[in-house]
Amino acid sequence: MRIGVLGTGTVGITLATKLAQLGNEVKMGSRSADNKTAGDWAKANMGHKASHCTFEEAAKFGEMLVLSVHGNAALEVVGAAKPENFKGKVVIDTCNPLEFGPGGVKLFVSNTESLSERIQASVPDAKVVKTLNTVNALLMTDPKRLGEELTVFMAGNDENAKKHVAEFLKKFGWNDIIDLGGLEASRYMEMLLPMLMQLGSMWQHPNFGFRIVRKG
Numbered sequence: 001m002r003i004g005v006l007g008t009g010t011v012g013i014t015l016a017t018k019l020a021q022l023g024n025e026v027k028m029g030s031r032s033a034d035n036k037t038a039g040d041w042a043k044a045n046m047g048h049k050a051s052h053c054t055f056e057e058a059a060k061f062g063e064m065l066v067l068s069v070h071g072n073a074a075l076e077v078v079g080a081a082k083p084e085n086f087k088g089k090v091v092i093d094t095c096n097p098l099e100f101g102p103g104g105v106k107l108f109v110s111n112t113e114s115l116s117e118r119i120q121a122s123v124p125d126a127k128v129v130k131t132l133n134t135v136n137a138l139l140m141t142d143p144k145r146l147g148e149e150l151t152v153f154m155a156g157n158d159e160n161a162k163k164h165v166a167e168f169l170k171k172f173g174w175n176d177i178i179d180l181g182g183l184e185a186s187r188y189m190e191m192l193l194p195m196l197m198q199l200g201s202m203w204q205h206p207n208f209g210f211r212i213v214r215k216g
């Protein structure tokens with residue numbers, strides 16, 4: 001499958017690498033066609049049909065898209081990538097609406113709306129599925145890294161798109177995938193972030209994750 005990964009951060013690199021290793025043709029997009037991180041990634045993954053380009057070219061190229069950019073920049077990136085290039089496509093959204101200030105970490109949108117819903121509104125013909133935003137990048141494609149089963153959540157308005165994304169999550173090694181329902185539920189996924197940031201800042205390492213224990 002042709003996949004456009006919009007984002008050159010740790011998440012973009014992690015997901016693009018795994019998707020390429022799984023046999024997909026992956027283009028990594030960035031603000032500039034000569035982004036060094038993306039270029040180095042493409043070189044290192046040449047054996048896997050990997051290449052790099054602008055956000056717009058990656059969005060145009062992908063049959064499925066991954067949006068993994070700084071939360072503050074997500075809508076700008078979608079604009080640069082051109083909304084028409086998202087039409088009909090499944091979009092995996094890992095972005096978090098984080099805002100860092102003197103009072104600690106805050107969400108710039110919450111309670112009544114989520115960043116994912118804003119992204120969906122900016123590309124109404126796409127099928128946005130929020131997932132992996134509550135998982136550290138190190139665990140995203142290696143969920144058993146801590147030696148225990150962890151939980152990943154997802155939310156989205158299109159049932160087939162969620163099934164499609166769940167297949168990818170299974171290929172990444174996830175067994176406990178909780179579908180929280182429509183994209184409105186992405187609000188709750190994003191609202192988990194301040195807790196994760198607090199734990200990370202207390203422990204100063206990324207080796208932890210959510211596991212939901214339930215009976216029935």
Ligand SMILES: NC(=O)c1ccc[n+]([C@@H]2O[C@H](COP(=O)([O-])OP(=O)(O)OC[C@H]3O[C@@H](n4cnc5c(N)ncnc54)[C@H](OP(=O)(O)O)[C@@H]3O)[C@@H](O)[C@H]2O)c1
Pocket residue numbers: 006007008009010011012029030031032035068069070071073076077094095096097098132133134135136137138
């Ligand atoms: N890191 C994690 O462990 C983790 C875990 C779960 C979820 N997330 C979420 O996933 C998303 C990606 O995280 P990340 O850590 O991989 O990377 P990041 O540093 O949050 O984002 C890097 C990407 O954002 C783009 N970007 C930054 N500022 C921009 C601006 N002003 N205008 C346009 N584009 C801009 C960069 O573009 P260029 O390529 O042009 O530089 C780059 O592609 C974030 O929303 C984050 O909250 C991260």
